[in-house]
Amino acid sequence: MSDSNQHDESVDVDGDEIPAILTLPLDGWHRERGARMVEFAGYMMPVQYEGIMAEHLWTRESAGLFDVSHMGQLVVSVEGEDQSAVEATLEALLPADLSILKIGRIRYSLLLDENGGILDDLMVTRWKNGFFVVVNGATKWDDIAHLRENLPDDITLTHRDEHGLLALQGPKAAAALASLGLKPALADIVPVEELSFMQAGPYEWNGIELGVSRSGYSGEDGYEISVPYEGIVEFATALAAHDDVKPIGLGARDSLRLEAGLPLYGHDLSPETDPVSANLTFALSKRRREQGGFMGSDHVLKVLAEGPATLRIGLKLEGRQAAREGAEVYAGDVKVGTVCSGGFAPSLGHPIAMAYVDAAHTAQGTALSIDVRGKKLPATVVPMPFQPTRYYRKGAAK
Amino acid sequence: MTRYFTKEHEWIQVDGDTATVGITDFAQESLGDITFVELPDAGRAVTAGEAVAVVESVKAASDVYAPVAGTIVEGNAALDAEPELVNTAAETDGWLFKLTLTDAAALGTLLDEAAYKAYIAEL
Numbered sequence: 001m002s003d004s005n006q007h008d009e010s011v012d013v014d015g016d017e018i019p020a021i022l023t024l025p026l027d028g029w030h031r032e033r034g035a036r037m038v039e040f041a042g043y044m045m046p047v048q049y050e051g052i053m054a055e056h057l058w059t060r061e062s063a064g065l066f067d068v069s070h071m072g073q074l075v076v077s078v079e080g081e082d083q084s085a086v087e088a089t090l091e092a093l094l095p096a097d098l099s100i101l102k103i104g105r106i107r108y109s110l111l112l113d114e115n116g117g118i119l120d121d122l123m124v125t126r127w128k129n130g131f132f133v134v135v136n137g138a139t140k141w142d143d144i145a146h147l148r149e150n151l152p153d154d155i156t157l158t159h160r161d162e163h164g165l166l167a168l169q170g171p172k173a174a175a176a177l178a179s180l181g182l183k184p185a186l187a188d189i190v191p192v193e194e195l196s197f198m199q200a201g202p203y204e205w206n207g208i209e210l211g212v213s214r215s216g217y218s219g220e221d222g223y224e225i226s227v228p229y230e231g232i233v234e235f236a237t238a239l240a241a242h243d244d245v246k247p248i249g250l251g252a253r254d255s256l257r258l259e260a261g262l263p264l265y266g267h268d269l270s271p272e273t274d275p276v277s278a279n280l281t282f283a284l285s286k287r288r289r290e291q292g293g294f295m296g297s298d299h300v301l302k303v304l305a306e307g308p309a310t311l312r313i314g315l316k317l318e319g320r321q322a323a324r325e326g327a328e329v330y331a332g333d334v335k336v337g338t339v340c341s342g343g344f345a346p347s348l349g350h351p352i353a354m355a356y357v358d359a360a361h362t363a364q365g366t367a368l369s370i371d372v373r374g375k376k377l378p379a380t381v382v383p384m385p386f387q388p389t390r391y392y393r394k395g396a397a398k
Numbered sequence: 399m400t401r402y403f404t405k406e407h408e409w410i411q412v413d414g415d416t417a418t419v420g421i422t423d424f425a426q427e428s429l430g431d432i433t434f435v436e437l438p439d440a441g442r443a444v445t446a447g448e449a450v451a452v453v454e455s456v457k458a459a460s461d462v463y464a465p466v467a468g469t470i471v472e473g474n475a476a477l478d479a480e481p482e483l484v485n486t487a488a489e490t491d492g493w494l495f496k497l498t499l500t501d502a503a504a505l506g507t508l509l510d511e512a513a514y515k516a517y518i519a520e521l
Binding site: 051053251320322 | 430431433434436452454455456457458459481
C-alpha cells in the first residue's frame with residue numbers, strides 16, 4: 001500500500017527555499033501527548049492524536065485545541081492614533097470595506113492579484129493602533145513580499161514571528177476558556193465569553209498577554225488566541241487540563257472546515273480563481289463593489305456583473321466512497337467540473353466534496369456524477385455549509 | 399498454513415493453492431480510521447505488485463497491491479457494511495481479498511513475520 005500525502009514547500013521573500021523543516025514551540029508538547037507529526041507548510045505539525053474521526057467528533061461535541069502556529073500573524077500600522085493611511089493602503093489590496101470596521105472587529109478577506117486571482121485568504125482585525133492580519137502558513141512569505149512591495153515606506157509591516165496561534169473550537173470552548181480567568185487588558189474590553197463571533201480583544205493571563213478572537217475555521221463557536229512563544233506551553237497546558245478540552249490535529253481541522261463549507265487555500269482557492277467564482281461574493285463589501293479601486297477589481301466586478309463561468313459548489317455523495325481533489329465532475333457524459341476538496345464527513349456519515357463546476361450545472365439539487373478511478377459516483381449539488389454552523393452572536397437565539 | 403509479509407505492509411496467508419490478503423496492523427494504525435474499501439471483482443487475473451484494492455481513510459486513499467500473481471476468488475463482503483473491521487481486526491476478520499496462486503514460488507521473495515517485524519522496527 002502507499003500513501004499519497006502532498007507537502008507544501010515554503011519559499012522565503014527572496015525566492016529561496018527555506019532549508020530546514022522548522023519546529024514550533026509546542027513541538028515537544030504535541031509529541032508528549034502522542035501526536036503524529038508531519039511536515040506542513042515548512043513546519044512539523046501534529047496531524048492527529050487518537051484518530052481523525054474521534055478528534056473531529058470531540059470538537060463538534062466538546063472543545064478541541066488546535067495549534068495553528070504555522071500561520072502568519074502580521075501587523076500593519078503607522079505611528080500614532082490615526083490609522084487612516086493604513087486603511088487606505090490595505091483597501092487598495094483587499095475587497096473589504098475597512099472604513100466601517102470598528103476597533104476589535106474582524107473581517108474575512110482576500111489578497112488579490114492584478115487579475116483578480118486569489119493570492120490568499122485571511123482574517124483582518126482593526127486594533128486601536130493598526131490592523132492585525134492572519135494569513136495562511138504556506139503562503140505567508142509570499143504575502144509578506146506582496147505587502148512589502150505595495151506598502152508605502154511610512155507604513156510598518158511587522159511579522160509577529162514570536163507569537164504562536166491556538167484555536168479552541170467547539171460548543172464547550174467558551175466555558176473552558178472562561179474557566180481560566182483571562183483578564184481584559186483594557187477597561188472597555190468585555191470578558192471572553194461575551195465576545196461576539198468575529199470580535200477580538202487584548203487579555204492577560206498569568207502575566208502573559210493574549211490576543212483573543214472569537215473566530216475559527218471549524219464551523220463551531222470558539223476562539224483563536226495569539227500567544228507569545230514564551231507563554232504558549234503554559235497556556236496550552238492549562239487549556240488542555242480542562243476536562244472538556246483535548247488537543248486536536250490538523251487532520252480533523254481539515255474535515256471540520258470541509259463540513260463547514262470553508263475553503264482551504266491551495267486547494268479550493270488559488271490565483272486561478274476569483275472571489276466570485278470561489279463563491280466568496282460575501283467578502284466583496286457593498287461600498288467596494290460600487291466603487292472598485294482594489295487590486296484586480298476591474299476583473300472581479302466584471303465577473304460579478306456578468307456571472308461566473310464556473311462556481312465553487314458543494315456536492316453530497318451517496319454510499320461511503322469519497323471523491324477527492326482532482327476528481328472530474330460530469331453531467332451525463334460531459335465533463336463539467338473538478339473536485340477541489342473532498343472526503344468522508346465524520347459528522348454526516350457520508351462523503352462530501354467541493355468542486356468548481358460550470359455555472360449551468362450548479363443549481364441546488366442538480367444530479368451530477370464524479371469519476372473516481374473509472375467509476376461514476378452519483379453526487380447532488382447541495383447548499384454549503386454541509387453541517388450547520390454554530391457561531392456565537394450576542395443577542396441572537398442560539 | 400504460512401503467513402508472509404511485504405514491505406508495502408500487506409500480509410498473505412497461504413493455504414494450499416489459495417491465499418488470503420490483508421493489510422497489517424501497522425498499516426491500519428498509520429492510515430487511521432478506515433471509511434471505505436474498494437475490492438477487486440472475482441475472476442480478475444492480477445500480477446505481483448498490481449494495485450488491486452483501495453483502502454480509504456478520512457484523509458487519504460491508499461492502494462493495496464497483490465503480493466504475488468493470481469486470480470481473485472472473492473473480496474471480503476463484510477467490509478462493505480463495516481470497513482472499520484480493517485482497523486479493529488486488520489490481520490483476521492478485516493482481510494481484503496482471496497486469490498488462487500499462479501506462481502507459488504514467488505512466495506519465497508516475501509518477508510516472514512520476523513523479517514517484517516524487524517523491517518517496521520526500523521521505520
